[in-house]
Amino acid sequence: MKFDTPATQNPIDQLKVIGQSVNRIDGKFKTTGTAAYAYERHDVAPNQAYGYVLGASIAKGRIRAIDDTSARAAPGVVTIVTTLDTPPLALGQMNYANLFGGAEIAHYHQAVAVVVAETFEQARAAAFLLTVDYETEAGRFDLAAEAGSAEPVGGDSGEGSDSGPGDRVGDFEGAFAAAPVTLDHTYTTPDESHAMMEPHATIAAWQGEKLTLWTSNQMIAWSKGSVAKILGIPKENVRVDSPYIGGGFGGKLFVRADAVLAALAAKAARRPVKVALTRPLIVNNTTHRPATIQRVRLGATRDGIITAIAHESISGNLKDGPPETAVDQTKLLYAGAHRLTGMKLARLDLPEGNAMRAPGEAPGLMALEVAMDEMAEKLGLDPVEFRIRNDTQVDPGNPERPFSQRDLVGCLTLGATTFGWDKRNPKPGQVRDGHWLVGLGVASGFRNNLLAKSGARVRLEVDGRVTVETDMTDIGTGSYTIIAQTAAEMMGVALDGIVVRLGDSDHPASAGSGGQWGANNATAGVYAACVKLREAVAQRLGINSADAVFADGVVRSGNRAVPLCEAAASGELVAEDAIEYGDLSKKQQQSTFAGHFVEVGVDIHTAEIRVRRMLAVCAAGRILNPKSARSQVIGGMVMGVGAALMEELAVDTRRGFFVNHDLAGYEVPVHADIPHQKVIFLDEPDPQSSPMKAKGVGELGVCGVGAAVANAVYNATGLRVRDYPLTLDKLLDRMPDAA
Amino acid sequence: MKSFSYERPESPAAAAAALAATPNAKFIAGGTNLLDLMKLQIETPTHLVDVNGLGLDTIAPTPEGGLRIGALVRNTDLAADARVRRDYGVLSRALLAGASGQLRNKATTAGNLLQRTRCPYFYDTAQACNKRRPGSGCSALDGVSRQLAIIGGSEACIATHPGDMAVAMRVLDATVETVDALGHERAIPIADFHRLPGDRPEADTTLKSDELITAVTLPKPLGGTQIYRKVRDRASYAFALVSVAAVIQPDGTGRVALGGVGPKPWRVEAAEADLPRGAKAVTAGLLAGAEPTRENAYKLTLAERTLGAALTEARA
Secondary structure, X not given: OEEOOOOOOOHHHHOOOOOOOOOOOOHHHHHOOOOOOXXXXXXXXXXXXXXXXXXXXXXXXXXXXXXXXXXXXXXXXXXXXXXXXXXXXXXXOOOOOOOOOOOEEOOOOOEEEXXXXXXXXXXXXXXXXXXXXXXXOOOOOXXXXXXXXXXXXXXEOOOOOEXXXXXXXXXXXXXXXXXXXXXXXXXXXXXXXXXXXXXXXXXXXXXXXXXXXXXXXXXXXXXXXXXXXXXXXXHHHEEEEOOOOOOOOOOOOOOOHHHHHHHHHHHHHXXXXXXXXXXXXXXXXXXXXXXXXXXXXXEEOOOOXXXXXXXXXXXEEXXXXXXXXXXXXXXXXXXXXXXXXXXXXXXXXXXXXXXXXXXXHHHHHXXXXXXXXXXXXXXXXXXHHHHHHOOOOEEOOEEEEEEOOOOHHHHHHHXXXXXXXXXXXXXXXXXXXXXXXXXXXXXEEEEEOOOXXXXXXXXXXXXXXXXXXXXXXXXXXXXXXXXXHHHHHHHOOOHHHEEEEOOEOOOOOOOOOOOOOHHHHHHHHHHHHHHHHHHHHHHHHOOOHHHOEEEOOEEEEOOEEEEHHHHHOOOOEEEEEEEEEOOHHHHOEOEEEEEXXXXXXEEOOOXXXXXXXXXXXXXXXXXXXXXXXXXXXXXXXXXXXXXXXXXOOOEEOOOOEEXXXXXXXXXXXXXXXXXXXXXXXXOOOOOOOOOOOEOOOOHHHOOOHHHHHHHHHHHHHOOOOOEOOOOHHHOHHHOOOOO | OOOOEEEOOOOHHHHHHHHHHOOOEEEEOOOOOHHHHXXXXXXXOOEEEEOHHHOOOOEEEOOOOOEEEEOOOEXXXXXXXXXXXXXXXXXXXXXXXXXXXXXXXXXXXXXXXXXOOOOOOOOOOOOOEOXXXXXXXXXXXXXXXXXXXXXXOEOOEOOOOOOOHHHHHHHOOOEEEEEOOOOOEEEEEHHHHEOOOOXXXXXXXXXXXXXXXXXXXXXXXXXXXXXXXXXXXXXXXXXXXXXXXXEEOOOOOEEEEEEOOOOOOEOOXXXXXXXHHOXXXXXXXXXXXXXXXXXXXXXXXXXXXXXXXXXXXXXX
């Protein structure tokens, strides 16, 4: 189905099932432990052996030799595959350091061997017996030190945000020089780990030339292609299956060493092999969100109209790796006639930097939205009012291009009312509650809505049940449920009459899960397949499909009412289609918006920061399932608190690795860190986005939260910290006397 | 994890003897730290002596009016004991500030004293660490050291003792009781139990190689206001950046020990005379001679301000 004109009235608009807060249909499997994750799929292939990956213990250099004599003789060892046994493998999609093969070491914990044994413990013990002789080379590990040599670069996050090396509108320098009120500050964000619960894990089995991978991956079609490319085998010979995923956050968008080494090990062992990456390997072997150094300059008139806006970001990566696209949102978020956005990239020899939840916007807004707070104060304006004054209803770089929908102002004003913003003391450091200094902060949230082709197959079974098959993934987001809701709405059957099968590359390719594009595109693909199935049903029943009404398990047309299942009485009906997009998103800018409001307390003695209240007001198209959408947003808000207050991969700039490579050292928020969270959806169907009239919402939850926390800390203390995370040591020396 | 043999002795002395009889043997109780370290091959014992069957799990009054806490009393049970809560509040609070509910259910009193540092370089076997591999060097000295020691360290090691319980026991002047392979018993003042690294950071404590902790004894209650204030980067389930154990009497005198600043719970009795003069004066004496790194110098200010918070709370 080609979607190239705005959606009109369609069966989804009935909202009998769509738009309802139904429970997740996979919830009972997950809460009872019967949803098998990749490493637990004991039944898919017999005689599974265990692979353990050894990572390089240097950051840069090469391997002279590997002595595996003792390891091979260790109890239970089946086989060992070392990187010296294997030529350098091709790179997969958006992969910049090869995952295995050859003597060169490009980053710490790059895989150098996989040991296969009868048990996990035997494989791990034998891996410690491998002796690897390294030749170490000096590397570049310190972004701040390399920033001066960074080169201008354009780039794409792979999740929809992109920017050029220097995008200009008007004359930024002239307007900035002429502006009566200006701001020029630099902000830094650290490297971060996805820290998803489930590790990267794969079971691999070969049947002749055919390879099956039971794995944990967000993008099935991408990974099928990448596995074929990396291993040099035809795509048709690869099957990838990933029905349940214990979180990914972008860390599982791409094929990683677990999948590749399971495949190589299974070939060498001549039996199925399972591999999971340990937490240290997840940190240093896989990808992370790269650190940034961001400079924001704002120029405004005395009454708070932005005339000049510039946002420049420096990040680092391995050779050919992409920049963190932290300036992307600044092209679209606020008005201003004279604009500059640009990126630079420094070559670093740290592990591979890549997409993590809302790549670009998440760190970018942590800078821009603090700058907006600082500028509002300079102007003597309320920060909500300053943002509203600079709202734009068109793409500022292409004023003929409007937003399809944009209600940032509504998000901010409703948020301000709901949160009690009028009680905020604009003078910082004034509000005390016991030993807490209390402050409120606000930030805008912004993330684009992305359109991508997405396919599905639907079957009307003989017993009247409807089965949906697509390679779409559910990474904990609720895909199963919203897909079932879509099929139920379209076919006029109850939710429990729908069976959803996901994550299998034998199913039609979908948009997959990333860049908050999954929900709208995958359900639109199911919509397209259901339209086809409705036509097939009507045809078989001899009904005119144009005026057929599908409801309550019955198809009605004129005076006729036929049970839906009768259409399949003589054999199941199958329909397959995909949603494909025209150029609607080029004519109008599709984005999602939020107002994030945060109250913090800062301990007057110790400068410990604790979040006390949070609110997000989101304008993100039709909300398909408010319950699962809320779960996505509050999860994003938690991640925003982590980014603001504690998450940081500590770089050893001498040895070139992330030192705190376990979950005791890399702290993410615990329950005690998260207070009451409130989420309000404006719920505004957007006919430009798809027949579902929905948009992405998950990543909107994290976009802007970090800045709202930082702004609240400023309001509480009068202390501005421009280097994330805002740990207490950055405040302590400037805290007021507590006595 | 390397293969290991395993036994369950019948008595404390037999346990100590079993340890002495096998080279590279270790006791295991709750296993909450040892098992993790074995999986990472930071600890590689070839023999485990499981002491869980030895009893040693009661809390009993002493003739001196104190409490004798069996080595195998679990952290959860110790924190919840009515006598501990009433008379040794600082200890109960310190225990509850540590780890998680699940870990406290398993972790034992003796094991808690013996937990090893959380220095990240100790945890990465590819990196030099004198505590893990004597003579290999210290990666932390000019490395990532935000969490590490500001006082009591050496050129060989700046790791901290990561625990909370021992900090409270230090302020209470507890005594660690042991038995060795020959059945000899010994009482070690908690002040002498953990050692400074010097040029031998591999030894965290003054225990002999065949010595088993049987109990920790608390002297008679001190009264006063008992506070344990732990400061960390998140609200729960994190190791202390700085912690303060304090017992403050109504006249403003008292005792104070710090966690998170050194290789052992940090207490300087002479500095306590300054308690009535406030946190600044006490901290000046308590942390005199501190040698922080650039990354952890904030702990000097944090210690003073956290003690200030504790003294404010005590006055309230």
